[in-house]
Amino acid sequence: MEPKYKRVLLKLSGEALAGEQKTGIDFDLVAKYCEPVKKLNDMGVQVGIVVGGGNFWRGRSSGSMDRTRADHMGMLATVINALAIADTLEQLGVNSRVQTAISMPQVAEPYIRNKAIRHMEKGRVVVFGCGTGNPFFSTDTGAALRATEIEADIMLKATMVDGVYDSDPHKNPNAVKFDKITFHDVLDKGLAVMDSTAASLCSENNLPILVFSLDDPENIVRAVCGENIGTIVSN
Numbered sequence: 001m002e003p004k005y006k007r008v009l010l011k012l013s014g015e016a017l018a019g020e021q022k023t024g025i026d027f028d029l030v031a032k033y034c035e036p037v038k039k040l041n042d043m044g045v046q047v048g049i050v051v052g053g054g055n056f057w058r059g060r061s062s063g064s065m066d067r068t069r070a071d072h073m074g075m076l077a078t079v080i081n082a083l084a085i086a087d088t089l090e091q092l093g094v095n096s097r098v099q100t101a102i103s104m105p106q107v108a109e110p111y112i113r114n115k116a117i118r119h120m121e122k123g124r125v126v127v128f129g130c131g132t133g134n135p136f137f138s139t140d141t142g143a144a145l146r147a148t149e150i151e152a153d154i155m156l157k158a159t160m161v162d163g164v165y166d167s168d169p170h171k172n173p174n175a176v177k178f179d180k181i182t183f184h185d186v187l188d189k190g191l192a193v194m195d196s197t198a199a200s201l202c203s204e205n206n207l208p209i210l211v212f213s214l215d216d217p218e219n220i221v222r223a224v225c226g227e228n229i230g231t232i233v234s235n
Helices: 014-021 027-043 067-091 113-121 139-149 183-189 196-204 219-224
Strands: 007-012 046-051 096-100 125-129 154-159 180-182 209-213 231-234
Touching (some): 007 014, 007 139, 014 027, 014 067, 027 046, 027 067, 027 219, 046 067, 046 113, 046 139, 067 125, 113 139, 125 139, 139 196, 154 219, 183 196, 183 231, 209 219
Parallel strands (some): 154 209, 180 231
């Protein structure tokens, strides 16, 4: 298989790392996600990864807690996940770096755009933690921001659903899946692909998103090689 894209940003949810246990990290599962990343790295594809923190903490469900503080806790959760992914990649023989939007130099590099790009050009996978580094923004927005900054060819949003539907396929057996859809339609119809800030950012910067299922981790390779899986969201 030949890669269609040279530089990609892979967005993983925190929940995906927990698997059936629903919380914490299932390292066997993380390895299954990292193996296709190694294949891409071996093909010469430059890979950045943004990971959520929902397997440890979800700020928006924190009840009466101050929203800013709750979001800061969520950012720290993403760092735990980023370190787990980086360590798993290293065990597979893939050089990796963790960069965080909040400075914690004893743990990871601070996010510096040019340095991140240089790492990728040298064949290292860069895992970005802390989302945007600001409260009130999701890790989807963090992924859209990083993808735009590093000039990725596409953002790959790996989910538990095999694409974008006109309604929730888990609740509506007659839900219709789209092969392609525009950002305008996603925002206009309020489709639950990602939050509107992330969609708007990708639209403004003409960055396409491929939404696909992570049930088969090899879909990560198929997506980068341009196979017809999932749903492409573009202008």
